[in-house]
Amino acid sequence: MKKRIVRIKDIAEKAQTSKGTVDRVLHNRGRVADDVRERILGIIKELNYEPNFIAQSLKSQRTFNLAALIPDPALDSYWAAPKTGLEKAEKELRQYGVYITPFIFNSHDDKSFIEKAKEVTEEKPDGLLIAPIFYKEALPFFKEWAEMGIPYVLFNTQIEHVNPLCYIGQDSYRSGSLAAKILHFGLQTPGSILIAHVNEDISNSAHLITKEEGFRDYFNTGTGTGFSIISQEIHFPDHEPIDEEFDKIAAANPDLKAVYVTNSKAFQVAEYLEKRKLTNIKLVGYDLIEPNLHYLNNEIISFLINQNPLGQGYWGIHQLANHLVFKKEIPPIKFLPLDIITRENLDYYLNPE
Amino acid sequence: MKKRIVRIKDIAEKAQTSKGTVDRVLHNRGRVADDVRERILGIIKELNYEPNFIAQSLKSQRTFNLAALIPDPALDSYWAAPKTGLEKAEKELRQYGVYITPFIFNSHDDKSFIEKAKEVTEEKPDGLLIAPIFYKEALPFFKEWAEMGIPYVLFNTQIEHVNPLCYIGQDSYRSGSLAAKILHFGLQTPGSILIAHVNEDISNSAHLITKEEGFRDYFNTGTGTGFSIISQEIHFPDHEPIDEEFDKIAAANPDLKAVYVTNSKAFQVAEYLEKRKLTNIKLVGYDLIEPNLHYLNNEIISFLINQNPLGQGYWGIHQLANHLVFKKEIPPIKFLPLDIITRENLDYYLNPE
DNA sequence: TTGTATGCGTTATCAT
DNA sequence: ATGATAACGCATACAA
Numbered sequence: 001m002k003k004r005i006v007r008i009k010d011i012a013e014k015a016q017t018s019k020g021t022v023d024r025v026l027h028n029r030g031r032v033a034d035d036v037r038e039r040i041l042g043i044i045k046e047l048n049y050e051p052n053f054i055a056q057s058l059k060s061q062r063t064f065n066l067a068a069l070i071p072d073p074a075l076d077s078y079w080a081a082p083k084t085g086l087e088k089a090e091k092e093l094r095q096y097g098v099y100i101t102p103f104i105f106n107s108h109d110d111k112s113f114i115e116k117a118k119e120v121t122e123e124k125p126d127g128l129l130i131a132p133i134f135y136k137e138a139l140p141f142f143k144e145w146a147e148m149g150i151p152y153v154l155f156n157t158q159i160e161h162v163n164p165l166c167y168i169g170q171d172s173y174r175s176g177s178l179a180a181k182i183l184h185f186g187l188q189t190p191g192s193i194l195i196a197h198v199n200e201d202i203s204n205s206a207h208l209i210t211k212e213e214g215f216r217d218y219f220n221t222g223t224g225t226g227f228s229i230i231s232q233e234i235h236f237p238d239h240e241p242i243d244e245e246f247d248k249i250a251a252a253n254p255d256l257k258a259v260y261v262t263n264s265k266a267f268q269v270a271e272y273l274e275k276r277k278l279t280n281i282k283l284v285g286y287d288l289i290e291p292n293l294h295y296l297n298n299e300i301i302s303f304l305i306n307q308n309p310l311g312q313g314y315w316g317i318h319q320l321a322n323h324l325v326f327k328k329e330i331p332p333i334k335f336l337p338l339d340i341i342t343r344e345n346l347d348y349y350l351n352p353e
Numbered sequence: 354m355k356k357r358i359v360r361i362k363d364i365a366e367k368a369q370t371s372k373g374t375v376d377r378v379l380h381n382r383g384r385v386a387d388d389v390r391e392r393i394l395g396i397i398k399e400l401n402y403e404p405n406f407i408a409q410s411l412k413s414q415r416t417f418n419l420a421a422l423i424p425d426p427a428l429d430s431y432w433a434a435p436k437t438g439l440e441k442a443e444k445e446l447r448q449y450g451v452y453i454t455p456f457i458f459n460s461h462d463d464k465s466f467i468e469k470a471k472e473v474t475e476e477k478p479d480g481l482l483i484a485p486i487f488y489k490e491a492l493p494f495f496k497e498w499a500e501m502g503i504p505y506v507l508f509n510t511q512i513e514h515v516n517p518l519c520y521i522g523q524d525s526y527r528s529g530s531l532a533a534k535i536l537h538f539g540l541q542t543p544g545s546i547l548i549a550h551v552n553e554d555i556s557n558s559a560h561l562i563t564k565e566e567g568f569r570d571y572f573n574t575g576t577g578t579g580f581s582i583i584s585q586e587i588h589f590p591d592h593e594p595i596d597e598e599f600d601k602i603a604a605a606n607p608d609l610k611a612v613y614v615t616n617s618k619a620f621q622v623a624e625y626l627e628k629r630k631l632t633n634i635k636l637v638g639y640d641l642i643e644p645n646l647h648y649l650n651n652e653i654i655s656f657l658i659n660q661n662p663l664g665q666g667y668w669g670i671h672q673l674a675n676h677l678v679f680k681k682e683i684p685p686i687k688f689l690p691l692d693i694i695t696r697e698n699l700d701y702y703l704n705p706e
Numbered sequence: 707t708t709g710t711a712t713g714c715g716t717t718a719t720c721a722t
Numbered sequence: 723a724t725g726a727t728a729a730c731g732c733a734t735a736c737a738a
Contacts, residue, residue, distance in 0.1 A: 005715090052714095053716095054411050058716080182695075337701035339692065348688065349690060361732065373710075376733065389707090407730095
């Protein structure tokens with residue numbers, strides 16, 4: 001039962017015409033008699049023709065220069081994974097003429113973001129992958145890129161009211177609910193639960209608010225009632241300890257049973273809990289970065305939720321390629337899985353493939 | 354910054370010879386003067402030549418007929434997912450000349466397995482993906498296929514002392530430890546925990562034993578001590594209820610706190626727990642099949658561990674293709690992630706991609 | 707031992 | 723409006 005691939009030549013023969021004509025029909029470039037066109041379209045459907053993108057790609061010597069505007073992994077190790085992901089994608093797609101130029105900015109410095117964004121604009125790439133962690137600063141560029149016809153894919157941070165080709169990341173609301181579910185499972189007796197926004201400017205981070213909503217809604221409905229949920233921004237300079245601020249919280253909430261850290265800084269809370277020997281307090285946070293893993297192995301952090309940063313970079317580039325190279329339809333949002341990580345299944349998410 | 358691809362022609366020109374000669378060097382098929390060969394090899398290294406995979410694939414009209422020997426999804430819905438996975442892989446690989454013929458056997462009938470395995474042998478496929486759930490019956494075929502030089506990939510069930518190209522599936526030991534970790538997290542006070550092997554012939558299922566080991570070892574070491582772990586095979590005919598047998602277990606273990614079902618039959622335990630209103634008993638099982646999902650949404654099943662059956666089919670085919678088509682090195686074992694599933698993150702694993 | 711011609715499926719150009 | 727043809731990079735049969 002050999003199925004042969006359907007070629008343009010097959011269609012041409014069946015339609016009693018030539019490859020050239022079929023090609024013109026396929027690419028809507030006119031100069032084809034109506035009846036012939038109809039006949040050919042019918043046969044295309046009938047034979048279920050699908051273009052051979054290997055041949056397409058061999059033929060078209062076109063290259064696609066993509067830009068990746070991302071924070072410096074050297075300054076915040078979280079960003080190493082997306083970079084790895086996009087490099088992996090580049091490797092797979094190089095055969096199709098896809099090249100990526102990274103534009104690395106300082107995640108603590110909005111000026112450097114603006115500078116690099118300008119460089120991207122000058123480069124006029126065929127497509128752009130961007131982690132828009134500076135909301136306000138990014139807005140004017142989105143407009144500019146839209147005008148230049150450069151498709152851009154957002155990842156990590158979802159932004160409303162701009163029109164990216166696609167957003168890649170997590171469903172923040174669900175993410176909060178999931179954290180709530182996990183902690184609830186580990187808590188038999190009622191008490192208070194702290195939502196900790198550690199060292200984040202909440203006003204510029206809509207997705208953290210959304211996480212909190214998801215978390216609260218879980219405990220407001222269904223079986224999760226009876227807990228007291230408090231939320232708090234915790235700020236402190238890099239080399240000063242979190243202790244003082246947390247001591248206050250602990251004193252004010254003697255029945256504190258669990259902490260939900262909405263970003264990747266769970267390790268800083270873990271450090272405190274270990275020091276104060278509060279290891280009965282359950283702790284859930286985000287991201288498989290080194291300091292977090294230490295406390296996950298300790299079991300001071302109970303579970304981490306994986307935001308799949310590697311996948312974000314990987315799929316971001318692939319979505320651009322799907323659009324530019326393979327001309328596929330792109331869904332406006334691609335939510336990545338909410339992976340629940342513990343010491344026992346960590347390996348599989350650390351080095352995915 | 355235009356990087357041009359390095360072609361055979363480029364090498365030939367630089368070496369003052371022709372494409373044919375370079376080609377002979379590249380493929381070690383001799384008939385090349387030694388000095389020319391050395392010169393060409395030098396240039397290949399210098400220019401860092403990499404073969405253009407797309408052109409290779411376009412050229413070689415070779416097709417690869419793979420066989421998939423899997424249980425009938427109509428009789429056990431668990432097997433629908435691997436089939437979907439391998440169909441997905443086939444779609445992606447059709448461009449490279451990969452075709453798959455399914456050979457479907459009855460998972461309750463070893464005769465039908467043997468019959469279909471014979472058919473596979475007659476077909477002489479270029480490669481084979483197989484779920485070897487009938488251990489003894491499969492053994493002689495492995496020998497035969499090895500002699501015929503047909504590479505085969507095992508999935509779902511790991512089998513020792515045969516030499517597949519690769520095994521795709523879960524690390525059963527880890528899987529047991531993970532289940533233990535989850536249940537331990539949900540149990541504040543000591544009590545007994547039941548390991549339930551529901552309707553399985555343990556003697557023919559080494560991987561269930563391994564799961565039990567992983568589970569027990571977790572509670573024998575570290576922070577998990579203080580629980581009493583019992584294990585039990587639970588057999589009952591299809592239309593008779595589980596109640597009688599389980600009532601006995603419950604009576605013998607009044608402090609039963611949790612149940613770990615080692616296969617996909619958690620829903621049958623859940624049904625019992627719901628009927629007896631024993632909803633305080635935590636329940637963990639495997640696989641995202643319909644009846645399990647019902648009780649996961651109920652929260653009678655706390656967590657399910659996903660064996661990623663779709664991924665098993667998908668990666669199984671891809672490993673065969675990596676070997677046959679892309680001539681890559683294949684690792685002898687590919688462990689798929691141990692995904693922890695709850696109501697909140699179910700969606701992402703149900704319809705992956 | 708070496709070089710040339712051909713074709714894989716698609717596309718673009720160029721006669722007709 | 724249509725069809726023939728060349729080219730993309732590679733592999734190979736065959737001529738030299």
